[in-house]
Amino acid sequence: MTTAPLPTETAPAPASRPRNFTRWLSTTDHKDIGMMYLALGALFFLIGGVEVLMMRLQLARPGNTLLQATTYNEFFTLHGTTMIFLAVMPILLGFSNYLLPLQIGAKDMAFPRLNAFGFWLTAFGGVILYLSLLEGPPDAGWFAYAPLSERPFSSSLGTDFWAAALLMMGMGTTLTALNIIITTVRYRAVGMGLWKMPLFSWMVFVNSFIIAFALPSLSAALIMLEVDRALGGRFFQGGGSPVLWQHYFWLFGHPEVYIMVLPAWGIISEVIPVFSRKPIFGYKFVAGSTLAIAVLSFAVYAHHMFAVGFARPVNLAFAASTMLIAIPTGIKVTNWVATLWKGSIRLTVPMLYAIAFIVQFTFGGITGVSFAVLPIDWQLTDSYYVVAHFHYVLMGGTLFALLSGLHFYFPKMTGRMLSEGFGKIAFWMITLGFNGVFLVQHALGMMGMPRRVYTYPDLPGWGALNLFSTVSAFVLALGLVLTLINIVISWRLGRIAGDNPWGAWTLEWATTSPPPKGNFVRLPPVKSSRPLWDLAHPEDPDHQRPPRHDQQGHIRPEERNHER
Amino acid sequence: MSDNPASIPPIPRVSQALDVSRLPLPPGHMDASPRSNGFWGMAVFLVTDTVIFLLLLVANIYLRRYSQGPAQGALDPGTTVWFSLGLWASSGALVLADVFRKQAKLSGLLYLLTAALGLVFLYGQAQEYLHLNAQGATVDADLFFTGFYTLTGLHGLHVAFGALALLVTGALRFGGHLGRGREGFTAGLGLYWHFVDAVWVALFLLLYVWGGP
Numbered sequence: 001m002t003t004a005p006l007p008t009e010t011a012p013a014p015a016s017r018p019r020n021f022t023r024w025l026s027t028t029d030h031k032d033i034g035m036m037y038l039a040l041g042a043l044f045f046l047i048g049g050v051e052v053l054m055m056r057l058q059l060a061r062p063g064n065t066l067l068q069a070t071t072y073n074e075f076f077t078l079h080g081t082t083m084i085f086l087a088v089m090p091i092l093l094g095f096s097n098y099l100l101p102l103q104i105g106a107k108d109m110a111f112p113r114l115n116a117f118g119f120w121l122t123a124f125g126g127v128i129l130y131l132s133l134l135e136g137p138p139d140a141g142w143f144a145y146a147p148l149s150e151r152p153f154s155s156s157l158g159t160d161f162w163a164a165a166l167l168m169m170g171m172g173t174t175l176t177a178l179n180i181i182i183t184t185v186r187y188r189a190v191g192m193g194l195w196k197m198p199l200f201s202w203m204v205f206v207n208s209f210i211i212a213f214a215l216p217s218l219s220a221a222l223i224m225l226e227v228d229r230a231l232g233g234r235f236f237q238g239g240g241s242p243v244l245w246q247h248y249f250w251l252f253g254h255p256e257v258y259i260m261v262l263p264a265w266g267i268i269s270e271v272i273p274v275f276s277r278k279p280i281f282g283y284k285f286v287a288g289s290t291l292a293i294a295v296l297s298f299a300v301y302a303h304h305m306f307a308v309g310f311a312r313p314v315n316l317a318f319a320a321s322t323m324l325i326a327i328p329t330g331i332k333v334t335n336w337v338a339t340l341w342k343g344s345i346r347l348t349v350p351m352l353y354a355i356a357f358i359v360q361f362t363f364g365g366i367t368g369v370s371f372a373v374l375p376i377d378w379q380l381t382d383s384y385y386v387v388a389h390f391h392y393v394l395m396g397g398t399l400f401a402l403l404s405g406l407h408f409y410f411p412k413m414t415g416r417m418l419s420e421g422f423g424k425i426a427f428w429m430i431t432l433g434f435n436g437v438f439l440v441q442h443a444l445g446m447m448g449m450p451r452r453v454y455t456y457p458d459l460p461g462w463g464a465l466n467l468f469s470t471v472s473a474f475v476l477a478l479g480l481v482l483t484l485i486n487i488v489i490s491w492r493l494g495r496i497a498g499d500n501p502w503g504a505w506t507l508e509w510a511t512t513s514p515p516p517k518g519n520f521v522r523l524p525p526v527k528s529s530r531p532l533w534d535l536a537h538p539e540d541p542d543h544q545r546p547p548r549h550d551q552q553g554h555i556r557p558e559e560r561n562h563e564r
Numbered sequence: 565m566s567d568n569p570a571s572i573p574p575i576p577r578v579s580q581a582l583d584v585s586r587l588p589l590p591p592g593h594m595d596a597s598p599r600s601n602g603f604w605g606m607a608v609f610l611v612t613d614t615v616i617f618l619l620l621l622v623a624n625i626y627l628r629r630y631s632q633g634p635a636q637g638a639l640d641p642g643t644t645v646w647f648s649l650g651l652w653a654s655s656g657a658l659v660l661a662d663v664f665r666k667q668a669k670l671s672g673l674l675y676l677l678t679a680a681l682g683l684v685f686l687y688g689q690a691q692e693y694l695h696l697n698a699q700g701a702t703v704d705a706d707l708f709f710t711g712f713y714t715l716t717g718l719h720g721l722h723v724a725f726g727a728l729a730l731l732v733t734g735a736l737r738f739g740g741h742l743g744r745g746r747e748g749f750t751a752g753l754g755l756y757w758h759f760v761d762a763v764w765v766a767l768f769l770l771l772y773v774w775g776g777p
Contacts, residue, residue, distance in 0.1 A: 110601050178608045182601055212608060216615035223616070224623060227714050232704030235714075239707055240627055248619060 028112035029517060033119050034098025035413065038406075040123055041091035042484070047130075048082035049477060051075050056437075060470040062458035072454035073139035074158070078129075080142030081162065084260070085169050086126045088394065091402050092263040093122075093176055096204045098413065100180060102508035103198045105189030105526065107518045110182040114175055121172030125165040132161030141452065143253065144225070146236030146245035151229050160229060163222045170215045170222075177211035180204060189507065191526035195287070198506040198529065199280060200266035202287045206294050207262040213298065214255035221248035246305050254301040258293055260394060264401030265290075265332060268354050271404050272336050274504045275351035276343025279542070282335045283529060289328035296325040306377045315374055322372035326365065333362055348502075349423035353404035356431050360396025364389060367442070382452075385445025388438045395434060403430070403483065410487070411497030415513045418494060422486040429479030436472025440465045505530035602748025606755045613722075617763055620718065621770060624711025628776045633706025638699050640692075641772040647688020648768055651723070654681030655761045662754055665737075665747075672738025678757065679730035682723050689720050712771055719767060722760045729753050 024036060055075050058067040067075065097115065101108055109115045132138060136156030140149040149159050184205045188197070197205070225245070227233035234240045273280045280286055302310065302318040336358055345351065367389040371377045380386065410418050444465050449456060456462055500509040510532055511520050524531050528542035628636070654677075661674030696702075696709075703713045733750060736742045742750065 111605060114605075174612050175609075178605055178612075181608055182605050185604070186601065212612050213615055216612045217619055220616045220619040220623075223620070223714060223718065227703065227710060231713075233710040233714065234704065234707050235623060235627070235710055238704075239630055239632070240710070241630075244623055244626065248623075251619075 028108075028116045030097050030101050030109045030112065030115060031413075031515060031519075033115050034094045034096075036119055037090045037094030037097060037122070040119075040126065041087050041089075041094060044082050044086035044090070044126060045480075046484075048079050048087055049480065051079040051082065053473060053477060055079065056470040056473040058454060059456075059466050061467060062456055062463045064455055067454060069454045070139060073141075073452075074137040076452060077138045077141055077158075077162075081129060081138070081166070082126075083394075084142065084256070085166065086122075086129070088260050088398055088402070089169075089173060090122055092260065092398075093118075093173065095200075095267065095402070095405055095409070096180060096207075096263055097176070099409065099508060100201050100204055101183060101187070102412075102511065102515060102519055103201045103506055104184060104187060104192060105507050105520065105523045106183060106187035107520070109179050110186060111179050115179050118172040118176040118179070121175070122169050125167075125169035125172065128161055128168065129165035132158045132165075135161065138162035143249055144245075145249075146225065146228075146242045149225060149229075149245075150237045152237070160226065163226050163229075167219060167222050170219050173211055174215050177208035177215075180208040181212070184208075189523050189526045195284065196526065196529045197287075198508075199269035199283070199286055200263070203262045203266035203269070203290050206290045207259055210255050210259050210262070210294050210297060214252045214259065217248050218252035218256075221245060221252065224248070243305075243308055246308065247302070250301040250304040251298065254304060255297040257390075257393070258297040260398050262290065262293070264357075264398040264405075267401045267405035267408070268336060268357055269332075270504075270506065271350050271354045271408050272339050274408075274502050275346045275348060275354070276340050277346075277503075278339055278343045279530060279533075280335065281338035281341075282331075285331050286335045289331040292328040293325065296321060296328070300325055303372060303377075306371075306374055307381045319372045319374055323369060326369050329365055333358060333365075348407075349418070349420055349427055350404045350408035350502075352424070352427050353400050353407065356427075357397060357400040357404060360392055360400060360435070364392030364396055368393065380445055382450055383445035384441040384449045384451055387451050388441035388445060391438045391441075396438070400431075400434075406483075406487075408502065410490070411501045412508060412513045412515070414491055414494070415497055416490055416494030417497050417501060418490045419486055422482060422489075426479045426482040426486060429475055429482065433472045433474075433476025433479055437469050437476060440469050444469075500532070505533040507531055600748030600751050602750075602752035603755060606752035610756065610759045613759070617715070617718070617766075620711065620715050621766075624708070624715060625770070625777060627707040627711060631707040633709070634699070634701045636708055636771075636776065638696060638701040639712075639772050640695075641768075644688070644692060644768065644772055647685050647692075648764060650681045650684035650688065651761055651764055654678045654685075655758055657681060658754055658757055662750075665750065670738075672734050672736075675730050675734030675737055677734075679727045679734060682727035682730065682757075686720060686723055686727070689716065708776075715767055715771065719760070719763055722763070726753070726757050726760055730757065 024032065027033065027036075052075075054067065055072065058064050058072060097109070100106075136158045138144070138149075138154070138158035138161065139156075140154050140159055140162075144159060144162065147153060184197075184201065194202075224233070224235040228235050228237060228240075236242050236245045269280055269286055300318060300321045302314065303322045306315055306318070336354075340355075367385070371380070371386075371389070407418055407423060410416075444462065445451075447459070447461060449462060456466075497513050499511065499513055501513075502509075506529075507520075507523070507526070508515075510524055524535050527534055530542050534541035534543065657674055657678040661671045661678060664671035664674060693713075701709050703710055730753065733742065733753060737750075
């Protein structure tokens, strides 16, 4: 056997690839497609951010007249659709695309051209959505509740553009999920059993099954909506059932929450062990609880419809299932915290985001459970409490995890480090800004402020809290702009990263940064979930480790203070 | 923190070893080979497709009990079964084509025949639509027909797309332009076509034959 020396931290600057624009149009390399997804997501994140800043300006003081009511409706519809389908999902698909083949030791996805096709479908979907600006944008909210989204109440073509865009993007996402499933099943490195995959790959893999079952539900609903709107069908109007739209939409919509948050959890599960210098606590529980979430995410969908007026047993069943889903989620949070416990914690920027994620996501999860209690839900539904809750989950949870992943994987993707100083300033602005925006909205919701209103009367406290929320939104936006500047500057001028700047143990860190075409020149042997640890510590590899507990179930003394 | 090992021993490139669809196969042993990527990719895609058809079917079954317009009786299963037989027969032609392909015999004409039978079905469906519309059973006339046109229309689109792909496959195979490297594509297309046929069995029974709840 020949051996190859590992490049050290003083590796030469990454060779620049040919700067040829058409390369990006025709590429089928999963890394290029991943980067394109990330860029697409960042672009639309900016657009969606500008939209929400306009909304926050309008809400800054009572009785404001900056935006008209209809304009405000269009803004929140575009903001919701853009953020979910064009910002968060492309960014997480970007991470999945980039990292999954690297983590499992494959050279590319199973269907590289289908992968590129999925990206372009998503991108064209975004173009179609924003072409609606020429015809009058959609204004029925991102759930497009029928009959509000039907022709008589939403007569511009905006909703048709919206439906077409979502159909395209949904198809692109489904094809990518299919690709991920086949890639994971067939292209894992020799020795990498399912239970040895890195946790990010695990969650993306399970996530793809959720996508495969959830997004068709959206497609079916959109087809029905378009049959109604374009051909005069009667699914949701003229004797049809508006509640049917809600069923199908939320049968997609609730799993969608987990579609957005599972890869984020995967990133957190990668970041926390690395910066605690410990293996993840309870690997199998972190991975396995994902399966429970995948099943339960469909079983809870009608908790979005408690106010529709179902029979009591139906409501109770969905309330119970909603509380049940807190268990696998809690298992994950517990395991992350247990990983931090007695670790040698390094407070780098990715780790800061990960810790903020745990705090904020837990808070959002708890307010989520409060909605499972029917009387509370009836009281608070469609108030700003809901807005605060889902932003705590989707922004405090997903966005913070994505930012953590961005800072963590930037060296792998570009070969250069992001500036820590810039990163820390941006982190504090984003964290304080975010909590400033949404923490007070819980109070506003409990005081009765309804969501989706373009203005409000000058009731005691409402004006001050809303102003605080608006100012915080601008602090948050500034922090995000600072992050973007950090990325642009560090891409050219950042410190050279080397292969494994963080000292991580999964396969993607075994190749160069950025990885070459085909990803690996040679793969290390995979015998446990941390192949690089096994290589670095032949005297103490994971796969030869005796059980941590003795026969009586006590932790063996030599395990107690053992840094793994 | 520099725990990196000094060296990494080489191992064979795994992804290449696993990519069975590109491995050369001994002649006459195609049946024993593992399924290709194309087959499994199509299988997952069809699962998602099944969910769409299932949900549309559920919507139709749920809504038809509130139907007050022209009844389901406007449909004529007796005529429909004739052009449906064309579609079902095409699955038989496809089975034969796949057998020929696996024995490395000429299969191009059989793929073209499969596509042609699919086009017969589409012609029949177009005639049926015209007939129904003339009777006033249009999309906007009735809850039942909204679902009926959506389901059969979506299925018709599937047939049209599959027939097109089969025409291309047949023509390429006829000219000898589809080699061993593309077996996965043909296998996936075959699975797709059988699925579309099976969906039509379900749609025919539930829309034309079954009277509803």
